[in-house]
Amino acid sequence: MHHTVLAIGTAAVTASGCVWYLPAIADLQAGDDRPRSARTAAAACVLWWAALAMAGGLLLVVPGWEPAARLALAGLVAGVILRIRAHRQRRAELREDGLRWAMLDAGPAPRVPRPGRGPGARTLLGWLLVGLAVSSLGAVSILLSGGGPLAPRLATAAGSAAVVCAAFLLIGVGDVRRHHS
Template sequence: MSHTVLALGIAALTACGCVWYLPAVADLQAGADRPRSMRTAAAACVLWWAGLAVAGGLLLALPDWQPAAQIALAGLVGGVLLRVRALRYRREEEREACARWAALDAGPVPRSPRGATVALAGWLLVGAAVASLGAASILLSGGGALAPRLVLAAASAAGVALAFLLVGLGNVRRQRR
C-alpha cells in the first residue's frame, strides 16, 4: 500500500475523530472549571488523536514509515498513561465526595408517635367534614320521603367516615415503619 493512501486514510479517520477530540479540547480550555480527572482524560484523548494526525503527516512527508509508526506508538502509550492517571484521580475525587456526603449525613430522622397521632386526627377531621357535608346534601336534596333520605345519608356518611379512618390508619402504619 502506498504511503499516500495510508496517509489519506489516517486523515479521514482523524477528521471523523473530531467528535472525541473537540469536546476534549473544550474540557482542557475550561481549565479549573472541570475536575482534574476530566482534564487528564481529555489530555489523553487529545494526545492519542494528535499522535495519529502527526503520523499521517509524516507518512506524506517522509519516504520511510518507521518515524510515523514511532510517533503513533508514542501518542498511544502517552495517552494510555494519562488515562490511567485520570482513573486514579477519578477514584480520589469519588472518595472525597463520599467523605463530604458522609460528613453531611446527620443520621435518620427520629420519628415521634405524636406525628402519627396528629396525622390520624387530621384524616378523621377531614373525613368527618366530608361525611357531614355529604349527609347534609342528601338530606337537603328534597327528593322523596324523609325516611329513605335519612337512611341513605347515614349510610353514606358512615361509609365516607370509615374510608377516611382506614386511609388514616394506613398512613399511621406506614409512618411507624
C-alpha cells in the same frame, strides 16, 4: 501501499475522530470548571488524536512508514498512561466526595446499582471487537510489510496488537463507566 494513500486514510480517520477530540478540547479549555480527572482524560484523548494526525503528516514527508508508526505508538502509550492517571484521580475524587457527604452527616453518597448484563456489556464487547479488528489489521500489515527477518516483525506485530487491543479495552471500560453508571 503508497505512503500518500496511508496519509490520506490517516487524515480521514483523524477528521472523523472530531466527535471525540473536539469535546475533549472544550473540557481542557473549561479549566477548573471541570474535575481534574476529566481534564486528564481529555488530555489523553487529544494526545491520541494529535499523535495520529502527526503520524499522517510524517507519512507524507518521510519515505519509510516506521517513524510514523513509532510516533503513533508513542502517542498511544502516553495517552494510555494519562488515561490510567485520570482513572486514579477519579477514584480519589469519589473518595473525597464520600468524605464530604459523611462530614455533612447526610449519610454516604448515594450509590447507583451496577448494571447487569445489559447495554454496558454490549458496549464493552463492541469496543473490544473493534480493538481486535484494528490490532489484527495492524499486525497483518506489519507482517506483510517485508523488510527484514520474520522474528522481529513477528515480535513487533504481537506487541503492537496487544497494546492497541489494551487501549481499546481501556477506552471501552471508560465509556461503559461514563454512560452506564
